[in-house]
Amino acid sequence: MKKKIIVGVIIVALVGIIAGIQISAKNKKEITNVKSTKVEMGDVKMYLSTTATIESKNKKNYIASSTAKISSVKVKVGDKVKKGDTLLTYDTSDLSNQVSSAQIGYENALSQKKDAVDKNSDADVTAGTQAGAQTNASTSSAASQNSLSDEKIKQLNYAIETAKITLDSAKTKLAQNSSIISDIDGVATAVNVVNGQTGSQDTALVVQDISDLKAVVKVGKYDAAKVALGQDATIMNNGKSYKAKVSKIYPTATVNTTATGGDTNLTVELDVLEVAPQLKVNFDSDVDILLNQALGVVKVPAQAILTNKDGTTYLFAVRGGKAVKQIVKLGVQSDAFMEIVSGVKVGNSVILNPGSTVTDGIMVKESVVTGGK
Structure with a gap:
């Protein structure tokens, strides 16, 4: 009997140990x-991370004359340019001849009126002298025929005005087609014409100030609502970052249509606030615009x-x-x-x-x- 009790105790203990292990494992x-x-x-800090195209804030495109022959192109791509520098010159021999011819025409018109007025004055003097000496009808008639009529004066003045317009036009054409002068300081970034060329529908020369840059970003309609003037931004390029600021938000969006569809974007410009030698015009750079912060x-x-x-x-x-x-x-x-x-x-x-x-x-x-x- 005692042996059975001991065996029972051992069994209960084993069951307890097993149950404890199971509970422990479960826990x-x-x-x-x-x-x-x-x-x-x-x-x-909440950012809009996107991509921007680097552009010059000051850029001038120049179109060559469609009629004048280019005599000499004065710059090549990469040349530094100062405001007032000559970028190219034209062969102006034909235009100069036109100015000379128009000048002669104008002077002739003035001379013709002067001669007519002088003759009329002489006739008036003669008529007055003759009228004092004799009063017969034939003499008075001859004097009146020499008198300069108002209609004749109008014709002479009109000829002068027409000749002056022709002369001014020729001078303007000569001035506009004698050369192309740079309006800004910068660098020649495109030269698309050569000596001896006549006429071009494309841009002949491009001058850009590559020291004063901006970043141009295209944003969708959801991000556009978050962008505001004056927001700080950072432009990253080749491991370097440059400070920037939102300077312009276009008033309307543009639709870009492709063969596979299209999208609508709003253009946003950022001024680059520091010297950025790593940034190159027309290259893309990563941009973070700070939209909000706490x-x-x-x-x-x-x-x-x-x-x-x-x-x-x-x-x-x-x-x-x-x-x-x-x-x-x-x-x-x-x-x-x-x-x-x-x-x-x-x-x-x-x-x-x-x-x-x-x-x-x-x-x-x-x-x-x-x-x-």
Whole structure:
């Protein structure tokens, strides 16, 4: 009998040990490993990251004359140009001859009127003398026929005006087709004509100030509503960054149509605020436009935030070894961090990238991540 009792006790003990092991294993399985980080104070900056084309803020395109022959092209691509420098000259021999011919025509018109007026004055003097000596009808008739009529004066004046217009036109044509002068300081970035060429429908010369640059960005309708004049920006190129600022927002969007469809964009210009030797005209560069920011605020990493179907946002805080679902109100949001207006406090521990296994109230084991990464 005593032997049976001992065997029974041993069996009960084994059952207890096995049950304890099973319970322990079950509890161990219920503990979920999570990565967490601390809620902290800091800055949250919201950027629009996009691509911009670098352009000169001061650019001049010059069209060659369609009639005059180019005598000499004075610059080549890469040459520095000062305002007032001659970029090219024309063969003006024909135009100079036209000015000379028009000048002669104008002087002849003036001479013809002078001769007519002088003859009329002489006739008036003769008529007056003869009228004093005799008053017969034939003498008076001859004097009146020599008198210069108003109609004749109009004709002479019209001839002078016409000759003057012709002369002015010839001079203007000569001035406009004698040379092309640079309006700005800069660099010749395109030369599309050669000596001896006559006429061109394309741009002959381009001068740009490559020391004063801007970045041109195309933004979609959703991002366009966030961009404002004066916003700070950063332009990145070849590992270097340059300060910039939104300086111009076009009043209307443009539609770009392609064979596969089209899109509508708004053009935004940014002034480059510092010397940027790495930036080259017509190259693309990465741009970050600072749309909004909150400085010295409570923040958490963006990967801690989840969204309910009703649009409310929440996260899982860790309290007493458990995951606790916590509704939070957000402020400024960036790709990396979210401003927390309410819901958690600095120093609270929050779970990063909570998957479907993380639910309200489960036991968790933290692996703390510094900086939320």
